[in-house]
């Protein structure tokens with residue numbers, strides 16, 4: 001059977017699955033998607049109006065070529081659909097000048113020639129009055145950066161896939177994936193369907209569907225909190241997304257409607273999720289203490305009483321590198337999981353890689369450092 005005529009199941013049409021469905025249909029595959037809810041819902045890893053896009057990576061510069069590919073595919077999806085999925089407002093990485101993430105971001109900028117500015121504490125304070133700066137702070141402004149609209153992006157990619165011929169079964173949880181010598185069977189409450197290959201992108205539900213996975217994906221509960229400005233400091237022309245490296249790693253984004261500013265915390269501060277079907281979406285007052293402290297210390301022009309709180313889930317691997325590749329012993333089941341808090345910006349690239357792996361068994365993209373093949377990570 002030619003690659004173009006392969007029948008591929010996409011299990012989980014969320015962040016990664018919607019992009020995989022788009023890229024698979026764009027390559028001529030016959031695609032059937034399944035989601036336990038509907039594309040664009042807010043019960044998993046996506047939701048909350050915004051996600052940061054950035055070109056410079058402070059975790060690992062090996063992501064930069066993938067970010068470039070994602071960048072081009074975001075533009076292509078925007079052109080094909082006429083929807084504004086992203087806005088380039090820049091992203092400020094701030095913190096003590098000697099912090100190791102500052103060094104990694106500068107390395108990735110130098111290695112890949114990325115568009116940026118380095119700002120000292122004085123310039124930072126003058127140009128971005130919305131942030132309080134401390135002695136010894138520095139910042140890097142990544143100019144090919146900004147915010148992505150997650151709900152719109154997922155729905156747009158899923159709709160584009162449907163326009164190109166995909167069938168998406170909404171509110172249809174997959175109960176079991178049964179690989180065999182001649183393909184893969186997908187079992188739902190409605191019956192069984194046979195495919196050449198399956199792409200599994202179930203995000204925080206990965207252990208629920210694949211309990212025997214040889215790698216640990218730690219599911220965490222992430223709180224997002226929105227704050228309203230008390231002064232005009234947030235109304236200037238420059239309203240970049242921001243990340244503060246230390247002493248508490250946090251990030252934030254001005255809301256697209258200009259009403260508020262969203263704040264989120266780093267992995268270390270997230271509680272584990274025992275059962276993704278029973279996510280505790282209630283935020284206790286004491287969970288806000290660290291947010292209140294950060295607002296008071298670094299974002300003094302925001303009212304410290306949040307106007308909105310939301311809770312999401314995300315899967316983390318020990319190395320923070322996602323699992324991308326075939327399941328052990330099942331070449332025709334391609335897994336993408338464990339995006340460890342930084343998957344959205346890369347999602348169109350991972351959708352393309354999922355399509356390559358499902359149709360060709362390999363990808364020309366540099367994903368060796370993420371591959372499930374030979375991966376020993378606990």
Ligand SMILES: Cc1cc2nc3c(=O)[nH]c(=O)nc-3n(C[C@H](O)[C@H](O)[C@H](O)COP(=O)(O)OP(=O)(O)OC[C@H]3O[C@@H](n4cnc5c(N)ncnc54)[C@H](O)[C@@H]3O)c2cc1C
Nearest residue numbers: 012014015016035036044045052174202203339343344345
């Ligand atoms: C609060 C928060 C902030 C973040 N900020 C950023 C950021 O600024 N920048 C960035 O790049 N990344 C960010 N991330 C990370 C990014 O959002 C995730 O890495 C990404 O959304 C993960 O996508 P996914 O496809 O794995 O999961 P999801 O988007 O959750 O998709 C999984 C899908 O599978 C479906 N599903 C589950 N089980 C089944 C089943 N059995 N059958 C059928 N369907 C099923 C679900 O309904 C869901 O639609 C953030 C994450 C969170 C939680």
